[in-house]
Amino acid sequence: MNRRTRHLNCSAPKRWLAIGIVSVLLAGAMPDHARADGFDRWVTQLWPEARALGVSRTTFDAAFSGVRPDETIHQAAGNQPEFVRPIWQYMERAVSDQRVSTGRERSFEFDNLLNAIEAVYGVDRHVVMAIWGMESNYGGHLGDKNVIQALATLGYQGRRQRFGRRQLLAALQILERRDITPDLMTGSWAGAMGHTQFIPTTYNAYAVDFDGDGRRDIWLTIADALGSTANYLRVSGWQPGRTWGYEVIIPRNFDYSVVGGARRLVSEWQRLGLRLPGGAALLHPGNEADLILPSGADGPAFLTLRNFRAILRYNNATAYALSVGHLSDRIRGADEFSKAWPVDVLPLTSSQKVELQNLLNRAGFSVGTADGVIGRQTRAGIRRYQTSVGLIPDGYPSVPLLNRLRS
Numbered sequence: 001m002n003r004r005t006r007h008l009n010c011s012a013p014k015r016w017l018a019i020g021i022v023s024v025l026l027a028g029a030m031p032d033h034a035r036a037d038g039f040d041r042w043v044t045q046l047w048p049e050a051r052a053l054g055v056s057r058t059t060f061d062a063a064f065s066g067v068r069p070d071e072t073i074h075q076a077a078g079n080q081p082e083f084v085r086p087i088w089q090y091m092e093r094a095v096s097d098q099r100v101s102t103g104r105e106r107s108f109e110f111d112n113l114l115n116a117i118e119a120v121y122g123v124d125r126h127v128v129m130a131i132w133g134m135e136s137n138y139g140g141h142l143g144d145k146n147v148i149q150a151l152a153t154l155g156y157q158g159r160r161q162r163f164g165r166r167q168l169l170a171a172l173q174i175l176e177r178r179d180i181t182p183d184l185m186t187g188s189w190a191g192a193m194g195h196t197q198f199i200p201t202t203y204n205a206y207a208v209d210f211d212g213d214g215r216r217d218i219w220l221t222i223a224d225a226l227g228s229t230a231n232y233l234r235v236s237g238w239q240p241g242r243t244w245g246y247e248v249i250i251p252r253n254f255d256y257s258v259v260g261g262a263r264r265l266v267s268e269w270q271r272l273g274l275r276l277p278g279g280a281a282l283l284h285p286g287n288e289a290d291l292i293l294p295s296g297a298d299g300p301a302f303l304t305l306r307n308f309r310a311i312l313r314y315n316n317a318t319a320y321a322l323s324v325g326h327l328s329d330r331i332r333g334a335d336e337f338s339k340a341w342p343v344d345v346l347p348l349t350s351s352q353k354v355e356l357q358n359l360l361n362r363a364g365f366s367v368g369t370a371d372g373v374i375g376r377q378t379r380a381g382i383r384r385y386q387t388s389v390g391l392i393p394d395g396y397p398s399v400p401l402l403n404r405l406r407s
């Protein structure tokens with residue numbers, strides 16, 4: 001029996017709570033070995049919750065065997081950049097020529113598997129491939145962190161304690177089911193695991209055993225990984241036989257006030273003058289779609305359909321979902337977008353967004369509290385300002401717009 005196990009046999013939770021509080025108070029002044037004891041106690045306090053979720057003592061001890069907090073995790077977590085990468089820079093890397101060509105090669109290689117996945121889930125194979133490419137570069141970057149250690153580090157201290165603790169408990173449940181062994185359960189610093197980069201709660205909800213060997217293995221079994229991705233998309237509302245969306249051309253004298261407004265039938269967008277690049281009629285006229293202009297009126301525009309929102313469930317960022325959609329089209333053989341990105345119209349950083357809101361408020365285009373969040377109210381204020389100075393009212397918060405307001 002190791003020392004941690006003996007702690008767990010103690011039936012005085014309040015005592016441990018008191019020691020926990022004292023250890024938090026003293027943590028800053030303590031030498032490393034004392035802080036490590038604090039981690040032991042934190043693990044001890046986690047046990048009753050894990051047990052209540054069906055985790056056995058054996059699994060719990062095996063998972064935490066030799067696990068100490070890993071400072072590199074906090075460094076990775078703290079190094080999230082404040083500046084905003086323009087969407088075209090993000091997409092240049094996300095939808096690189098290398099990723100397109102590898103995606104095409106892998107599609108041939110896994111043709112039988114992709115047929116089977118399409119038959120079961122109805123999710124377009126190219127989208128499954130695109131997500132695989134986005135998440136792990138087709139298995140090239142699975143992440144080499146011990147997931148239990150990474151999540152325990154986040155759960156023990158720092159700004160992501162709630163996330164770390166919840167995901168850690170979910171990870172213990174995965175180990176309890178023997179889907180994977182602790183040493184093979186690797187992932188990113190934030191606990192995103194395997195080919196699909198599922199965090200443990202996502203894994204527990206959506207991972208499938210597609211090859212039928214009794215284990216849901218998204219780390220070493222491509223069939224399970226790609227099947228899990230398709231299952232996640234299907235449960236998120238993927239509609240078989242439909243697209244995520246497509247690029248559209250906006251006519252002159254378009255009423256930009258409809259951007260970011262109500263969802264409309266594609267046939268209605270057609271009536272408002274939108275066309276495919278080249279002038280052809282819009283696809284799927286009976287479907288509802290959103291019009292998005294990720295970099296304002298100067299950049300490409302897109303109609304996004306129901307399947308785009310399914311991709312957003314995977315990762316709730318427009319740049320991500322658009323990259324998945326575009327990469328899937330490119331793997332299928334489509335061209336790049338017809339309209340170029342406006343590389344000199346940079347998006348705003350968080351602090352610049354606050355400054356923009358303050359300037360709009362001061363100039364009488366009331367946008368409410370300057371919180372750095374560009375919501376409906378801020379976009380409406382931007383549009384009123386743009387209209388007042390003769391700009392296209394696309395509601396897009398850019399650096400040129402901020403400069404104009406400053407002067």
Ligand code: CA
Nearest residue numbers: 209213215217
């Ligand atoms: Ca399996």
